[in-house]
Amino acid sequence: MLNKCSSVIKLTKEEVYPYLTDLWGLDMSKIKIIGITGTNGKTTVSYLVQQILNECNIKNRLIGTINSNLTTPEMFDLLENIKDMQAKNETHLIMEVSSIGITEKRIHGLTFAVKCLTNITQDHLDYHKTFKHYVESKFKFLNLPGPTVFPKDYKRIPINFPTQLKGKFNLFNIQAAYAIALALNISKPTIEKALEHAIPPKGRFQYIKTSNPFNIIVDYAHTPDGLTNILKEARRLTDKNLIVVFGAGGDRDKLKRPLMGKAADDLADIIVLTSDNPRSEVPEEIMKDIQAGISRSDMLTITDREEAIRKALQIAKRGDTIVIAGKGHENYQILHDKTIHFDDVEIVMKYSK
CATH class of the missing domain: 3.40.1190.10 (Mur-like, catalytic domain)
Known part of the structure; x- marks a missing residue:
């Protein structure tokens, strides 16, 4: 009008x-x-x-x-x-x-x-x-x-x-x-x-420079194909273990969740499941949907995304690569009742000091 x-x-x-x-x-x-x-x-x-x-x-x-x-x-x-x-x-x-x-x-x-x-x-x-x-x-x-x-x-x-x-x-x-x-x-x-x-935009296969003896990559990948592509490339660049931290958006395509889980299961050595933007859904239920595509039982499931990133940084060793996927450039997280400031890169830097 x-x-x-x-x-x-x-x-x-x-x-x-x-x-x-x-x-x-x-x-x-x-x-x-x-x-x-x-x-x-x-x-x-x-x-x-x-x-x-x-x-x-x-x-x-x-x-x-x-x-x-x-x-x-x-x-x-x-x-x-x-x-x-x-x-x-x-x-x-x-x-x-x-x-x-x-x-x-x-x-x-x-x-x-x-x-x-x-x-x-x-x-x-x-x-x-x-x-x-x-x-x-x-x-x-x-x-x-x-x-x-x-x-x-x-x-x-x-x-x-x-x-x-x-x-x-x-x-x-x-x-x-x-x-x-x-x-x-x-x-x-x-x-x-x-x-x-030319340089890529923020949050698109973005290398995060820290003093850690391992690679850290932040990417917006939030589809099965997108996650597959970045994990394949990260695998090529990794000397030892490939660690992936990811979840899936709430109130969005549920059918892609187990497919994303399978991509991680096929390509990563260590999986850390966490929240993305859960919106009105229960984060743990979204993670269960993703787990349907994962055959292994030794994955880590940590609902709090900050804690999940911290854990990945804690377990990574020299020569490993951590891929933090799903949010890329975003500086917020949409929860059930509020939107909070959240930036994957900031969290990485917080626990890399």
């Missing part, structure tokens, strides 16, 4: 875009929107694209998981950002496009200069109910007019230069960003110069 000339205007989702672009006098032809969708990798690809644009001195804005309450904001908020962009002469908007945002028509009316699919694996079945509906929602966006970059396209791009991002999954992220930049007519030398020095 919007107020115009003291009148209350009721708009459908489809009507918000034309109404606000007219009301605010937005010239959408001056904004190139890059939309990135997929189960995993959206945030990293977005940040890489932004660093390429920065290398070109192209004024831009990024909207996504790390800096927005919703991965894909409502149309009012998006257009408010674009209004501010035009006032600041910013020409490119990089945005993460979620399956829920697509389904709820938050991008209805937008024209995309480039669209990209990173990958599709199981997630958000609490919302979509079936994997088929989840995939279909992605393709409602990908089938919009304009160029689209698919994995089969970008995985053909050779990366013959050094980068600061580790792991095969990050190779795919680099290739996706490269392909998007090519679609924006940016030269290969410029792309490669930017990607050679």
Whole structure:
């Protein structure tokens, strides 16, 4: 509902875009929107694209998981950002496009200069109910007019230069960003110069530097595929034991919980189950769901996430690697009756002094 000339205007989702672009006098032809969708990798690809644009001195804005309450904001908020962009002469908007945002028509009316699919694996079945509906929602966006970059396209791009991002999954992220930049007519030398020095966003396979004689990695992985990818890469970098600390979000897709448990069971030497953002659910019940996919009996179950991280640091030995998964960049934890400040990196540093 919007107020115009003291009148209350009721708009459908489809009507918000034309109404606000007219009301605010937005010239959408001056904004190139890059939309990135997929189960995993959206945030990293977005940040890489932004660093390429920065290398070109192209004024831009990024909207996504790390800096927005919703991965894909409502149309009012998006257009408010674009209004501010035009006032600041910013020409490119990089945005993460979620399956829920697509389904709820938050991008209805937008024209995309480039669209990209990173990958599709199981997630958000609490919302979509079936994997088929989840995939279909992605393709409602990908089938919009304009160029689209698919994995089969970008995985053909050779990366013959050094980068600061580790792991095969990050190779795919680099290739996706490269392909998007090519679609924006940016030269290969410029792309490669930017990607050679590009850094990942906070909480994405983030190495935490401490005085401990073992590796500590914080990552946002909260799906079976995401957890599998980071554990495989961490295993490659580990001399001895691989320790994983993780849980699963409450009021979210329950079917993925045992699959995440199996990923940890298959790839980690030591498992420390704990809370993520339990929301309205009982943390111990979420942990039981995860345990359904774990065959071993010697895992540690510690509901308090801080205590779980402390325990992992306590048992780790020289040459081990600890992966703390699920929350990544988040600096909060959503409990049943409140939201508290909580940052995995801060907890690591607290017990590493």
